[in-house]
Each structure stands twice: as structure tokens, then as C-alpha cells.
Amino acid sequence: MRRKPPLVTPVDRGRGRSRHGRGGRSSVTGPDLAPLVTRAETFDRIVGDTAHYLVQLWSDELTGVVFQVADMPTDQTLPERMPRWRVDRAERRVTIFRIPVERVTRRPEKDDVDRRIVIETAVFRAVGELIDKDPWDLAPDRYRHW
Template identity: 85%
Template structure:
């Protein structure tokens, strides 16, 4: 069964959630268990967080850009290698394909940080293609830790 592409909204998650003035809600699973989140939800969250970060850095260039996630490309005439993203300049749309990007990380020695880096890299490269910049120029200070 093929799912429709999902729109990913760049959201500032630092605000937290306070319903009706009651403060933050606790996890459904409780403090003893890890939250239940699917791979697709985790992927969507990483794409949304990365998109929010890039929109904050390049507000004029990325205003009105729609970020979405699809499981697989639906094009009939695909090349030998599956694309990991699609950029539609006229529609101001960036689509990241979850399964081709996740295939890069299917190695037993990869952990959650490695998977996050691979997804972020795909978003950075797609946005760089959209605004005609080098991916390293999008956030030059992000990788300077010294």
C-alpha cells in the first residue's frame, strides 16, 4: 500500500506544550519506558527540525517553501539509482524520500546519531539544490566545534 506524501511543517519544538495552563504533559508510556515512535514519525520529525533550522538561517530564500516526506518516488522513468529527494523550483517544494534515505543507514554499526546525520544531510543537499548554493555554505558555523 502506497501512502500519500506527508507535509512536514518546520516547527519550533523548544516552546513545549501547555494545554489550558496545566503545564507540560507527561509521556503516555511513563518515565520507565521510551516513547513509542515509529521510524516514519522519527524521520518526519528530523526533516521538520532541519527545515526549521534552515528556514531560520535563510528566511528570504526559503519563504513559502513546502517541505514534505514521501516513502518512495512515484516517477515511472527513474534512473538506475533511486533519488533521495526531489526539488520542484516552480512549486517551491522539497520532497525527501524516506526509504531511499534510510537505506543508506542500514548498517549494524550505525546508531541514532548516524541516522539523524544522514537525514539532515539529505535535507541540506535538497535545500542547497533549491536555492543554488553549496550545502556547506548553508550553515558554515554548524560544524565548527573548535
């Protein structure tokens, strides 16, 4: 099976933590089990899958676009509402902010499918903003069965 090239580049999250000077943490699963997949890694994968899907559909419009995932916006001048993504047309860059997007799904009745839909919706809306299209028009055949 051929692996997709990485399309989404996560912004440095500072993975190595040393709380209270005790050094780095060890793996929860131990050396004999596969490592756990974190929420951030799952978020990166969903954004990457959605970006690959949209690049295949809109290859001319999305050529050279860089997709990034950041935890939070770092701007000093934020609008009244917390942005969930940032589109930079000049640099052809789309940045999805993980924590604001995840906060939408913080209710206990939400499951993994609902979380995935919220993340995909953020990517669709950001790409729609980048290429001046309605997000529903980006993949019209995908929703025809509804």
C-alpha cells in the same frame, strides 16, 4: 513552551493496515503506556527540525517553500540511481524520500546519531539544490569548530 508550526507534511502512507482481512492492528504498548514512536515519525521530526533550522537561517530564500516526506518516489521514469529527494523549483517544494535515505544507514554499526546525520545531510543537500548553494555554505558557523 511554544510548539513549532508543522513545516513538513508527510505524504499519505496508508497507516491503516488490514493484513489477511483481520482488521486493524492494536497498539503494541497497550492502553496504559505511551505509544511507540515509529521510524517514519522520527524521520518526519528530524526533517522538520532541519527544515526549521534552515528556514531560520535562509528566511528570504526559503519563504513559501513546502517540505514534504514521502516513502518512495512515484515517478514512472526514474533515473538509474534511486533519488533520495526531489526539488520542484516551480512549486517551491522539497520532497525527501524516507526509504531511500534510510537504506543508507542499514548497517548494524550505525546508531541513532549516524541516522540523524544522514537525514539532515539529505535535507541540506536538497535545500542547497533548491537555492543553488553548496550544502556546506548553508550553515557555515555550525561546522567552524571542526
